[in-house]
Amino acid sequence: MSADVESVAAAPRPAQGQPAPCRASRSLREILILLVAAVALPLITLNVAAVSSGQARARARAEAELLERVRGLAHRLDAEFRVAQATLDGLGASAALAGGDLETFEGEMRTVSARNGGAPVTLVNRAGRVVLTTAWAPGERRVGVPAPEDARRVVASGKAEVSNLFAGTVTGRAAIGVGVPVPSPAGPPGHGLGLSFSRERLAAMLLQANPSAAEGEVGILADRTGRIVARTVNDAETAGLPGRPEVVARLHAAPEGLIRGLPTREGTPAVIAFARAPLSGYHAVLTMPEASFEAPLRAELRRALLGSALAVAVGLGLALALARTVIRAFGRVAAAGGDAAPTPASTGLREADRLLGALARAAAERRQATEGRMLLLREVDHRARNALAVALSLVRLTPRRDAAEFASAVEGRIAAMSRAHSLLAAESWRGVDLAALVGTELAPYADRVRAGGPPVRLAADAAQPVGMLLHELATNAAKHGALSAPRGRVELEWGLDDGDGALRLTWRERGGPAVARPARAGFGTRLLDTLAGRQLGATLARDWREEGLTATLNLPARHAAPA
Structure with a gap:
């Protein structure tokens, strides 16, 4: 600020012999910065509170989305088993089987096996012995081969069943069996049919069901006992291993849910979502790294804080620009106070331009110019004092019980003055x-x-x-x-x-x-x-x-x- 502007902005000097006033004055720049701070700080506080509330809602949405995905995976798993059951139900209705034509029925079994990637198809009688299986050579018959416990239970109970992960008696490979009873018009089921497809089939299905998985996410399928059937990461190394006890306990305790605070087998902190398949009782599990889960929430918080900082910076910049405009405008007013020639260029401030015009028009006659200036200065002083006095009284007298309420009340009343000022x-x-x-x-x-x-x-x-x-x-x-x-x-x-x-x-x-x-x-x-x-x-x-x-x-x- 120049010396001329400071002389215009300063209070009148006291007469000789009177004590100088002790009250310190503030510059226009300081007042505008304080005004921006008074308006911005409550708004930033409200913004942070709104972001915190929004983050809680966003976290709930992310958790719901993760649960929805794992439910879909569980239903996809059951869909595989339902297809196998439907296939076996159709095979069990064979006329060849009903007529005892095992050679023809063996051909039908091998056709079903071929359509299912070579998965063994087995026929078990009520005595719990294997009658036919596509794992044997064509036409081969063996006597007295015991059927797996799951297959015997299907024939005895007359109910379809999906087995837990087991090692095949013929191939020795890890497999999952789907068994259905063959209805008998004369009484209880006399036979049972089983389809044993490899664990790798479920592993392929698991990978296909997660094409858009987040980086570091792991999908897992586990049988009813909690043993790992398939895994999208380190699948071969973990197949058949029991799940961690703390996870298995949660799988058995509830049909679905979220687990926080547990790392993956690779040691990555994760959010674990699980759901139980309603048909088979198998478990679908998705583990998402906490960093991936929280990244969108943190990005939203960063954007909110950056927006608040930007708003404050813009407000301060506008305040400083306005201060410079006002200071420059009144500096020119002070410099042209006694000039007779008008100043053609605009100062950028309407009030200052009007004052300059009044000074220029009044400069022709010294006495009229002096009287006009004094009248104008008195009018400006009167209006400024009235406006500032009202604004200051509003700030001082408005109750301060709550900062946000105080800022809103003062802002509303000053805004009412501003609107009337604009009309004037x-x-x-x-x-x-x-x-x-x-x-x-x-x-x-x-x-x-x-x-x-x-x-x-x-x-x-x-x-x-x-x-x-x-x-x-x-x-x-x-x-x-x-x-x-x-x-x-x-x-x-x-x-x-x-x-x-x-x-x-x-x-x-x-x-x-x-x-x-x-x-x-x-x-x-x-x-x-x-x-x-x-x-x-x-x-x-x-x-x-x-x-x-x-x-x-x-x-x-x-x-x-x-x-």
């Missing part, structure tokens, strides 16, 4: 149209406020107090009155008295909660009385009827006139 500026401070002021201040509630009256123009010095008064009434109605209820409405009417020309403005609330005169006057009530009495010289009467508040403002004729 648009009309070159010659006054404002009352209907335009009402529409601007009550815009957020336009669909619930019915306003009307004759065309009236308010004087310039009454615009901001009336605007703030309307803002306070609307804010109170939104918190405690008609606008706080879904069906609440407000009627706003005004008119000029035929006798003394005074403006009467009536605010009626209907459809809200029942109201009563408050036990003590709050800050909003005191502010309304101050705006009406001290700033406008008006009277404000309030009637707390049960159906809603009615407030009547009588404004002296000097403040209003027909438009």
